[in-house]
Amino acid sequence: MNRAASAPETTNELSTVQAPAPQSSIWRAGWEHWKQIAHAVGVVQTRFLMVLFYFVMVLPLGLLMRSREDRLRLRPPEGSLWVPHEDHEHTLERARRQY
Structure with a gap:
């Protein structure tokens, strides 16, 4: 079988393929x-969902x-704020190993 026989004879034969018709x-x-x-x-749906999320989740939280927080620390603390610590020796070696 000869491959040359099945090839198109001219390039015009390839250019006759037409593109699909454009849509109306x-x-x-x-x-x-x-x-x-x-x-x-x-846009409307996004705004609705964001408002719903705010009023259902963010606002109640x-x-x-805010109701449980004391920003100005006006409420008296519960118990003592004193934190006891151990008294360590004051040596040069202890000063070199601070942590």
């Missing part, structure tokens, strides 16, 4: 319109933390 403009316009609608729905 009504479908393209519909698709562009649908993308605008989908974007608007996405913030109120709970």
